[in-house]
Amino acid sequence: MIQPEQQPNLLRSGHAACAGCGLAIGMKLVLQAMGPRTIAVIVPSCEGAIGGVYPYTSYGVPTIHSAFEIAAPTAAGIANALKIQGRDDIQVLAFAGDGGTFDIGLASLSGATKNNEDIIYVCLDNEAYMNTGIQVSSATPSYAWTGTTPEGNPRRKKNIMEIMAAHYNPYSATATIGFPRDLQQKITKAKNIRGTKFIHLLVPCPTGWRTPSDISPELSILAVETKVFPLYEVEDGKRYTINYEPRHLPIQEYLVKQGRFRHLKEEQIRKIQRDVDEEWEKLKQRARPSPKTRAFS
Amino acid sequence: MKDFLTGNHAVAHAVKLCRTPLIAAYPITPQTAIYEKLSEWEASGVLKGIMMRTESEHSAMASCIAASLTGVRTFTATSSQGIALMHEMLHFAAGCRAPVVMANVNRLLAAPWGFWADQLDSLSQRDTGWIQFYCENGQEALDTVIQSYKIAEQVYLPAMVSLEAFFVSHFMEPVDIPEQEQVDRFLPPLDLPHKFDIDKPGFFVPVVSSELYRKYKHMAQESMDSVKEIAVKVDQEFKEEFGRGYGMIESVALEDAEVALVTAGSITSTARLAIKNLRKQGNKVGLLKVRLFRPFPVEAIQVALKGKKKIAIIDRNLSLGSGGIFCQELRATLIHSPDHPLTYSYIAGIGGTDVTPEVIQKIAMEVMSRTEPVDKPMWVME
Numbered sequence: 202m203i204q205p206e207q208q209p210n211l212l213r214s215g216h217a218a219c220a221g222c223g224l225a226i227g228m229k230l231v232l233q234a235m236g237p238r239t240i241a242v243i244v245p246s247c248e249g250a251i252g253g254v255y256p257y258t259s260y261g262v263p264t265i266h267s268a269f270e271i272a273a274p275t276a277a278g279i280a281n282a283l284k285i286q287g288r289d290d291i292q293v294l295a296f297a298g299d300g301g302t303f304d305i306g307l308a309s310l311s312g313a314t315k316n317n318e319d320i321i322y323v324c325l326d327n328e329a330y331m332n333t334g335i336q337v338s339s340a341t342p343s344y345a346w347t348g349t350t351p352e353g354n355p356r357r358k359k360n361i362m363e364i365m366a367a368h369y370n371p372y373s374a375t376a377t378i379g380f381p382r383d384l385q386q387k388i389t390k391a392k393n394i395r396g397t398k399f400i401h402l403l404v405p406c407p408t409g410w411r412t413p414s415d416i417s418p419e420l421s422i423l424a425v426e427t428k429v430f431p432l433y434e435v436e437d438g439k440r441y442t443i444n445y446e447p448r449h450l451p452i453q454e455y456l457v458k459q460g461r462f463r464h465l466k467e468e469q470i471r472k473i474q475r476d477v478d479e480e481w482e483k484l485k486q487r488a489r490p491s492p493k494t495r496a497f498s
Numbered sequence: 499m500k501d502f503l504t505g506n507h508a509v510a511h512a513v514k515l516c517r518t519p520l521i522a523a524y525p526i527t528p529q530t531a532i533y534e535k536l537s538e539w540e541a542s543g544v545l546k547g548i549m550m551r552t553e554s555e556h557s558a559m560a561s562c563i564a565a566s567l568t569g570v571r572t573f574t575a576t577s578s579q580g581i582a583l584m585h586e587m588l589h590f591a592a593g594c595r596a597p598v599v600m601a602n603v604n605r606l607l608a609a610p611w612g613f614w615a616d617q618l619d620s621l622s623q624r625d626t627g628w629i630q631f632y633c634e635n636g637q638e639a640l641d642t643v644i645q646s647y648k649i650a651e652q653v654y655l656p657a658m659v660s661l662e663a664f665f666v667s668h669f670m671e672p673v674d675i676p677e678q679e680q681v682d683r684f685l686p687p688l689d690l691p692h693k694f695d696i697d698k699p700g701f702f703v704p705v706v707s708s709e710l711y712r713k714y715k716h717m718a719q720e721s722m723d724s725v726k727e728i729a730v731k732v733d734q735e736f737k738e739e740f741g742r743g744y745g746m747i748e749s750v751a752l753e754d755a756e757v758a759l760v761t762a763g764s765i766t767s768t769a770r771l772a773i774k775n776l777r778k779q780g781n782k783v784g785l786l787k788v789r790l791f792r793p794f795p796v797e798a799i800q801v802a803l804k805g806k807k808k809i810a811i812i813d814r815n816l817s818l819g820s821g822g823i824f825c826q827e828l829r830a831t832l833i834h835s836p837d838h839p840l841t842y843s844y845i846a847g848i849g850g851t852d853v854t855p856e857v858i859q860k861i862a863m864e865v866m867s868r869t870e871p872v873d874k875p876m877w878v879m880e
């Protein structure tokens with residue numbers, strides 16, 4: 202079997218992402234695992250900048266730069282048209298940012314997922330509106346600085362995975378660029394499932410996170426090891442699998458490296474740690490097979 | 499085959515006859531019967547294709563555009579708040595040169611709420627780059643949907659077919675449903691040159707320079723202009739196949755008319771009756787029906803109204819701060835007319851209020867006796 206990382210690169214060089222952009226790395230890994238028989242949807246975001254300016258483009262598969270809030274119904278329209286044409290060997294991939302997923306595109310994503318449209322939807326989460334110059338979104342973590350939360354974000358990050366699970370869609374998974382093999386395996390798995398597949402992909406953004414350009418993969422790994430962003434899958438909205446046991450590093454190790462958290466007070470750091478621990482416990486509960494299931498198996 | 503149908507069901511029949519395989523829709527009164535009928539046919543297999551039951555009109559249009567660019571024929575139906583919600587995607591459809599066809603049941607826009615006939619919902623989408631037709635009855639709506647596919651798929655621009663709430667959407671009339679073979683003969687399968695090609699990856703909707711944007715808009719304008727010629731040709735072909743034709747406009751007793759009325763949509767039917775009554779009384783009143791609104795058939799209207807001294811435009815719509823929208827277009831059309839006709843703007847039937855033959859006769863008689871121009875729109879409040 203050909204491993205995804207051995208497949209051709211479908212995100213060509215020369216694109217316009219910032220140096221060290223985690224989003225570009227994420228797109229490259231996803232496209233590589235998708236392969237050339239893919240039609241991709243992107244929406245206004247840094248994905249557009251990465252797409253390039255006419256007549257150049259860095260995307261190696263047919264791609265449409267759709268409108269902001271419609272990544273899912275655009276992909277679904279293509280998928281259904283392909284079905285009508287009997288072209289079932291082509292996969293449809295939607296890329297949207299956290300703003301396009303957690304905020305403005307949430308209703309349309311929910312609509313497509315409710316219909317179990319046969320698409321792979323990848324949310325490239327860099328935790329704020331970065332393309333417009335760093336404004337808060339509902340994916341921005343607690344206390345993070347953005348241009349529209351100069352005192353720090355007063356609200357917690359929305360739990361998009363639970364929202365997706367509530368749709369009972371066949372497959373949702375978290376992934377991040379620091380675990381490329383895990384990410385590509387999840388894409389490969391998603392390709393073999395019919396229905397709406399959702400990948401929540403955390404992509405560090407040096408520009409918006411106020412970090413040096415050479416630590417995006419390291420930050421991505423730290424997000425997992427501190428349990429800020431556990432790696433797990435949800436099947437049919439109920440079967441949870443934790444894919445990686447984190448090292449339970451203290452939250453400071455992740456926060457201290459990022460300018461957007463520079464202003465944090467001790468108590469705020471403690472609060473974040475409490476939230477992270479609590480979420481981890483909840484996730485472990487969900488991932489634990491119930492005693493009844495065990496008795497029957 | 500003749501059947502007793504509502505305007506909504508007439509539209510549904512047209513969509514089925516065009517073998518439209520992808521429909522995406524969202525319910526809204528008074529359009530819902532189109533969505534339901536097509537869903538029923540999709541579920542029973544009568545309609546071969548996929549019904550996308552989206553969570554909003556905005557997404558319905560997004561899906562239609564995407565499917566269209568994948569190379570399949572698409573349809574959606576909407577009304578009022580629904581078309582307003584779609585607004586962003588309407589521009590997008592035209593910009594993508596996606597030949598989506600949509601039925602819009604003209605219903606007033608909130609606030610306040612109401613369900614009644616009013617053309618402002620679609621007329622306020624006039625700058626989105628869609629071809630727009632206004633239909634008088636269910637038969638015309640059915641025929642216009644079929645014609646719209648043939649036009650849209652030649653110029654690669656989306657087309658909207660409007661029929662008024664209740665007066666047309668729910669009114670039952672005998673409608674001739676064409677035979678499938680006839681429609682198959684008339685309407686070739688969609689063959690879009692600019693669709694996704696998995697073997698030749700391209701990039702749709704790129705970011706472009708100012709100059710390219712300008713060039714692109716200019717090309718779109720040329721395509722839109724060409725619709726006037728194509729619409730006439732398609733209408734003639736339609737007449738040859740089905741025995742019915744409508745033209746972009748229709749002149750009724752205009753030759754010797756001292757007063758010309760201008761209408762669009764269902765008020766036209768009432769006006770036909772009013773003209774008969776007026777003529778019986780010896781009043782020389784004629785009628786111009788405007789069926790194609792985008793592109794506006796400027797040249798054809800100039801010819802049809804040549805030499806007319808007084809024109810009264812009846813609008814079931816209002817652009818607040820200006821007036822009736824058909825009137826604006828008509829005045830612009832006649833601005834260089836050597837006859838300098840007096841044009842009078844009447845706002846009648848707003849919010850679905852009744853426009854009876856008597857109301858129209860009264861308008862005609864009033865105009866007959868007028869000698870001075872009136873700039874402002876005049877409201878019919880009875």
Ligand code: SF4
Nearest residue numbers: 218219222247331406
């Ligand atoms: S702003 Fe962030 S996500 Fe966007 S291109 Fe730059 S580094 Fe990447």
